[in-house]
Amino acid sequence: MKEYKMEPLNTFNYDRPVIEKGYANQTLCIDISDFVISVKPVTEKMKNVFIGGKGFDLWLLWNAVNNTTKWNDPENAICIASGPMGGTPVYPGSGKSIVTTISPLTGSVIDSNVGGYFGPYLKFSGFDALEVTGKSLKDVVIFIDGIDEKVQIFKASGLPDDSYTLSATLTEHFAKGKPRNISVVSTGPGAKNTRMGCLNFTWYDLKRKRARYKQAGRGGIGGVFADKGIKAIVARWNTVTTKTNNPADANTLKDVGRKHSREVVELDPKQNQMAQIGTTHLVPIMNDFDLLPTHNFQYGQHSEADNIGQEVFRRIFDPGYDGCWMGCTLACSHGVKDFVPLTGPYKGLKVFVDGPEYETIAGCGSNLGIFDPHTIIEMNFYCDTYGLDTISVGTSTAFAMECFEMGLINESHTHGMNLLFGNRSAALEVVHQMARGEGFGQIIGRGVRQMKVIFSRDYGADPDLMQDIGMEAKGLEFSEYMTKESLAQQGGYGLALKGPQHDEAWLIFLDMVHNFMPTFEKKAEALHWFPMFRTWFGLCGLCKLPWNDVVPEDNKDTLEPAKVMKHVEWYADYYTAVTGRQTTADGLIRMSEAVYNFQRIFNLKMGFGQREHDNIPYRAVGPVKTVEYESRTERYDKQLVEKHNVDITGKTTEEKIVLLREFREKLYEKLKDAVYKRRGWTNNGIPTKETVKRLGIDFPEVLELLRAHGVET
Template identity: 65%
Template sequence: MAQINLKEVKSVSYQPAKLHQGYTNHSLHINVGKNEINVRCIEEKIKQTFIGGKGYDLWLMWHAVSETTRWDDPENAICISSGPLGGVPGYPGGGKSIVTTISPLTGAPIDSNVGGYFGPYKKFAGFDVIQLDGRAEQDTVILIDGIENTIKLFHARSFPEDAYEMSAALTHYFDEKKPVNVSVVTTGPGAEHTYFGCLNFSWWDAGRKIVRYKQAGRGGIGTVFADKKIKAVVARYGAVSMKTNQPADPEGLKAVTRAYTKEIITLDPKQNRMALVGTTHLVPIMNDHDCLPVHNFKFGSHPQGKVIGEETYEHIFDKGFDGCWKGCAVACAHGVKDFYPLTGPYKGKKVFVDGPEYETVAGCGSNLGIFDAHTILEMNFYCDAYGLDTISVGTSIAFAMECFASGQITVNHTGGMDLNFGNRFNALELVHQMAQGEGFGTVVGKGVRRMKEIFARDYGAESTFLQDIGMESKGLEFSEYITKESLAQQGGYGLALKGPQHDEAWLIFLDMVHNFMPTFENKAEALHWFPMLRTWFGLCGLCKLPWNDIVPADNKETDEPAKVVKHVAWYAQFFSAVTGRKVNSEDLITMSEAVYNFQRIFNLKMGYGTREHDSVPYRAMGPVTEEEYESRAERYDTQLTETYGMDISAMDTPDKMAVLRSKREEQYELLKNAVYKRRGWTADGIPTVETVKRLGIDFPEVLGVLKAHGVV
């Protein structure tokens, strides 16, 4: 066990607010630069309007930053909330936290949904939401102790660098006898040297007697954490039961929890087997439907795709309960024990790997041309240890690899490294370089948007080509799905508030496979309803997977099977039972609309949030290279002739590509029009005054931002 040396510099005792119907109605504010600790009440209007979770985070952040605040300014805040439903043991997916900050990658608010015990423990200790700001002079550890009712700040000395050793050491330091009482939030050295550092949220795995992790990965939140010299935030709390949240209707809560849990236990083994293989079940499905990213999103399938999917991980995942919160029946947080890395500081040492999940398998596997489970596991392990987002790591390396393969960059730029697709050892070397702040890894660690600038400006690469193949939008790297044949999913990525992340709108199958959305109006409706429902999970402290990854047996017989309406009704019952606020399924959408539109206006405040920022690279729409077109030539030729009525008999491949591009880019702009209209936004993508008044977010400062952009 690594040794740590903490010097206490501030200690405040507090009387914890009593939980009432899922809320403490208090927020905790810590400025690590000034060593200030303050507790504040949350107004009833804010509670009713912003619900909790991401809503609370965004409201606090709005008041913490100005329109000129940048990610590395001391006033940039990291906010963490769990929501009123967070922390109910036994309810599927009930232990989530939502983390927000101003992103180093995008310059706008980023939010990330994460498991682990921290969110519930922090709330049960007395705080619905915490805000961290300032910049410490020395490495700092924060303790929120809900057992001793103290908040302490420590300066850290002789501290382990990587997240695994750090979290394990702090867990035992703060509660050696009952490590299950401790949850740690930390990052690693990679966050200090890249723009896409992640945060690891821990929980104690009592069966294996080890500390386990989930990641708040997206947008560089860990990078902000490291910039503030915060080494860790620790929450400590004791026993938890269904009474801890003090629900309004305990019997109603028990009933809906039992029903949902029973359904999952019965149906998961027959459907996606999440409790056995987690999200790796998606790999063969995506491969079969041409949606698995291969070679920087150039292709959508590969003959070797099967070897990095569920059939492989079913045999190497360690058997045992794998829920990232107490009693979750989905239990999808799998890992691999007795793993021996071949490179880096843990070379030849036995470790436990948390994961991989689908996004890591696709991003650090197929998208790099790597079809080797061991390499993917090693990249997964080191990204967690170093505090790096596996999605941004995978998509950024894939971009660099295609630039290398196409001659846009050479070994003269990469420090002598061959970065052709499939070079697994150099992919791992880049991860180590990112953590050390050395070599070409420092360039890749800046993310795709900045790499495009560097490659064009300093290496002489072709800017137009880089723009077409650089898989980022708003500065955030794409998560791992091919969207070329789904206009709705192109909108799901391009119109997502934080950038191209699937947790806001995942519509590929509904659009591409099932053709449920043939018109722009159908797509616009889906791009309204689905982001709103998914936002709601982030308001309440819940995981989205139980909603539609395991569905009722009769779901296909319902009028709208994609919505899984039975589950949505259960979530409404869940919310009512805990909070005492009687709601129905439609109310969940309205709740989210308020926060969603507020976040869009927050983007506007920070200099973004208009039509021009909702663009996607052309590769997300269609083929950039001739090889790409010809790999799906029959499909594209048929579309040109049958869908668009073109005579292509005299056209060569470049001609056909140009015509197809013109049509697809036109379709995407028409989709924007339809979505903006459905959401109650202007043609430039800004919420109207009428919309913000309808949603009750017509605060003076909100109206002021709209007015400054000509919306009155």
């Protein structure tokens, strides 16, 4: 490794506050334009309205930016926060960090929920949230040392560019012999050269003696980080126990934490086995139900899907404990040991690969027509170390491949690259080009929305066709589930605040397989409750997996099994035990509603957040091309005849596609109406005066914004 240098530019000494009931009660603000470090108090209002985590991030970001701020303006902030329960070792899934910024892909607010130790270490060091603004001309490393009570900014030179080696180097540099005390946030060269950069958050794996990482993947946060000149942010903290978070009621916390932990230990082996195979079980299951995206979301099934499913990864994953936070019994963050890449700068070297998870397998595998686990693992490795989001890389490359197959672009545009589906070496080369900022990879790295503009403007491709098959909404690429047969999940994607990511609502099985929501009202209710409850995890520093990926054995006998209410009630007890604030299951939803509606209004502030912005490409709704329709003719014909009373006798496939589209697009608009009504929004998708008043977010700026958009206040 080459020599590196880190010279201190500023040191800020502080007295670490005692954590009180899950809060440090202050935030850390760093303006790296002139290396100013300061502290802001957390007010009771912030705690009451925004709770913590994503809520705090949004409030800090709201105050940092104005309605014209672009992603690469100095005032754009990167905000990172844990939450009041973040850093609790006795409750599974309690180590998450939530990151927000103005996204280079969407132009509005993006949020990402990520594992690793950073968020808890930041809080225990004395800060509920970190806000970084400004831009540095020099590469800098920010070091938050909770043990020695100082924050330092270093000018860095000679450090590795890629996140894999950079994370290991900085862990060793700051560890003082105790690498478990360190968590590093970093990105790589792909983040500098694309709009889909991710951040890697580390934790130290004591058994394997290495820094490992999880990704804050969506929306190009890594690009903002790199544009600011930040090489890394490092937190240092000491031993963590239940007392570190100073909960209001430690005994109740231990009781409820043990109950949930024990249940996971007892039932995960009988259910999804996530402690052994992560989320890879979803690959064959999605395939069986025609939900696994293949060839740019054209189809939901492929005969080779088992080659990249859980039976294969069960053999490939390195066995052992894989929790991305201390004490998590779900421990689903698996990895591949001694993997040897066939391409790129690590060609021929043994590396440890964190992953792959379902989204990466589907995005960088099936959706590209690739059913080879080695290629998927290699793409996973390079996306991470280059600082690229595997979902946006996968969905964008899939779009480019379909355009290439359809002749909308050709080899003269791809610099000679043959981008047919299934071309493994081309898919890997795209990733390397993204990292180098070269060739056609650089174009793909701008994302689907920009590719549509470039292909139409520069290459003469049909813009309407690309609008139908380009899988982005709000500028963000779709994550990896088929939605054609689930209207509720079309809403789950289209109505999601940041764009089509499944973390707000994953309703495909409930809607399509179990038929739990046959009416618009029931779909709207689901598109209210589930996004609200899922939002709550991000306010508190939690992972959602222990809620509903392991469920009590008697759950099926409850009134609403999809909600797993026993666990929801445990979470209410958990919140009360940590914060001392009494709450109930309904109270959790109310907390989220305030933050959720505030984020919707934040979109409005940035020029989005209205009905038209909830549109989705027709590929997410139904078959665009004749081959798609004809691959499932029986299904679509039956729907036309039985559901829409159409006489299809003598009609061509093209005519039937037009008719089906008309019906399905109307249904989607009707769904918007029902959801907006349920959420207390106008027919244009804007929260009403009554809604913002009820939720306590009727700040003067908010009311002014509503008035400016025609909402009566």
